[in-house]
Each structure stands twice: as structure tokens, then as C-alpha cells.
Amino acid sequence: MTIRIIIADDNLFIREGLKIILNTYEEFDVVSLVNNGEEAVEYCRSHDVDIALLDVRMPHMNGVEATRKIVESTKTKPVILTTFDDDDYILGAIKNGAKGYLLKNNDPERIRDALKSVYHGTSIIQDEMLDKIKDSLSGGPQVSEAKFDTTMFTQRELEIMSFIAKGYSNKEISEQLYISGGTVANYITSILDKTGLKHRTQIAVYYLTGKVY
Template structure:
């Protein structure tokens, strides 16, 4: 069974080059080349696509925005493939559900392996990018941003609240903290009980402002 792929990049040379490279692998079927995120989303809404390779900076709809729409409305998994290793793009892509984030200067075999890994459910972020954003995900920095009374929460609860405030899903939190999805859900339930809050959005607002909003 082949992995169905589309490529979205506003540079025609990159689009065509990626198609040539990926088409040499028998496990891939490149269905469509598009030049912006809007076209990528529209195509995936109408056709079954396994993987969308998305450039970050595209007109009309960029790769981060397209990832959000694909995650919410399709079964297509997004892989950000770019020349830019900007922290904000990385975090935005992860927040919106991207399963992979790679630089275009990778050799074909690495891109091939990454696509196959994402297809089988494994998230891929290159070490160089992960190292670049680690400082933004460490607890001390996140707690400096927090306005909550930390005395009533455990260290784990505060860390989970910080991820919720960044827009992470339970699955993403479990991956970051190496916990099961059930354990993360239990921690969130504990946080809700301690604060009297009702849902995740309120947790995020409370963590960042120290105030409870209905």
C-alpha cells in the first residue's frame, strides 16, 4: 500500500524537485503539487491524502495555518518542510498538530524515513530545532510567565498547566512529558477540581493571568 502525498510550496523548483525525489521511492504516490496552504487544504478536503508536505512561508495560507485546518478537518498528517528554523514557526506548527518538522537541506533518505515514521504515527522534529526551542519549554521559564499561586499545585500539575497554556493537546503533553494519555487526563482533572474551573481554556487563562474567567 502506497503513502499518498501532496507537496505545498510556493517555489516551483522545490515542488518539482521534491516530487522527482519522492517518486523514486515505490512506497510513495505524489498526488498533487500546490503553491499555497489554501490549495493544500482544499485538495485534502476532497481527496484522501496521508501526508501533506508543507512549506512554512506561503501566500494566502502559510504552513502553520494550513496544518491547523488539516488537523481539524481531515485525516491528513502534516509535515513542515522548510528552510526556516524559526522558534515561533516550530511551536506554532506543533501546537496546530504538525507531526513532523524538517529542514529542506536533509538528504532524501532522511526525508523518506521521516515521512514513513509520521505515516505510522511517530512525530519527527529534528534535533537541531528541538535544541533551539528547549529553553522555551523548560519549567523555570514557563513558571516565570505564570501568575498562579503555585503553592496549591504539584510540580507536575504546574508543568501540565504550562503546556495547556501553550495550546498542547493531551496527546502532545503526554509525548513531551513521557506520560500516558490517561495520566495526563487525571492530572488535568485534579487541576480542575483544585481550581473549580470547568475546561482547558479556563486553565490556560488562569495559568497566564492568575484569574478565573467563566
């Protein structure tokens, strides 16, 4: 398995540093380094790329807008990697279809694991970012229950949504509920169909806030 990655960041030092780090892992192949979101979009449209690792604040086109264009016109999975944990950027990236949102101060192993999870179909968002979303959108520091009409979902679907909001993977959910991974995936598909959402990160935000992003 080789995961083809491009890195978009207007800071040369960060671009080169990330390339060196990721290329130490045999499963990654950093195929290109670009300066901004516009270049990232063009590269993904003309090349076979698995993951686009995007900074948020870049000239010409930021990572949030690049995410939207990449999702609309390619099969590449965008992942936001940034030093900024601003709520607006988080929500914008989620709304536009980002498959992951990570801070640059993560250990290389955590970035590695996150990229592998995204490649295999799991969306990743860090706990501290979900906490910020809960606080900013719910109007308080604690959210302990769903803030939407629960009658449209089965009890099992609500359980799975709760686990997703806690950051559990499909495998971890299946172990907790004693059901197969395929059954978990089927329930998630049903949840997405009922809500019109696109991926599990949006499910987490919806479960915690009752809002669709």
C-alpha cells in the same frame, strides 16, 4: 503500502524536486503539487491524502495555518518542511497539530524515514529544533530536568516522557525499559489524557519546558 502525499510550496523548483525525489521510493505516491496553504487545505478536504508536506512561508495561507485547518477538517497528517528554523513557526506548527517538522537540507533518506514514521503514527521533530525550543523557552542553554509538577505522573510515565524528549521511538523506548510496544503506547495515551496534549512532539516540549503548545 502506498503513502499518498501532496506537496505545498510556492517555489516550483522545490515542488518538482521533492516530487522527483519522493517518487523514486516505491512506498510514496505524490498525488498533487500546490502553490500555497489554501490550495493544500482544499485538496486535502476533497481527496484521500495521507500526508501533506507543507512549506512554512507561502502566499495566501502559510504552512502553520494550513496545518490547523487540515487537522481540524481532514485525516491528513501535516508535516512542515522548510528552510526556516524559526522558533515561532516551530511552536505554531506544533500547537496546530503538525506531525513532523523537518528542514529541507536533510538527506532524502532522512526525509523518507521521517515520512514513514509519521504515516505509522510517530511525530517527528529534529533535535536542533528541540534545542532551540529549550533555549528560547527555558531562558538558558541547558535543560536537564522536567519543569512542571511531576506528582501528577507515575515514575514510569516520567521515564517515558524523558525518552520521548530525547527523540526515542516507541520501539526504542520499549527496548530501553524492557516493556512491550503496546505498554509504551498505553502510557503515552495516559500522559496525553493527563496533560490535554495531542501528540508526542507536544509531550517532548512540555517535558523540556513545562509549557503546553
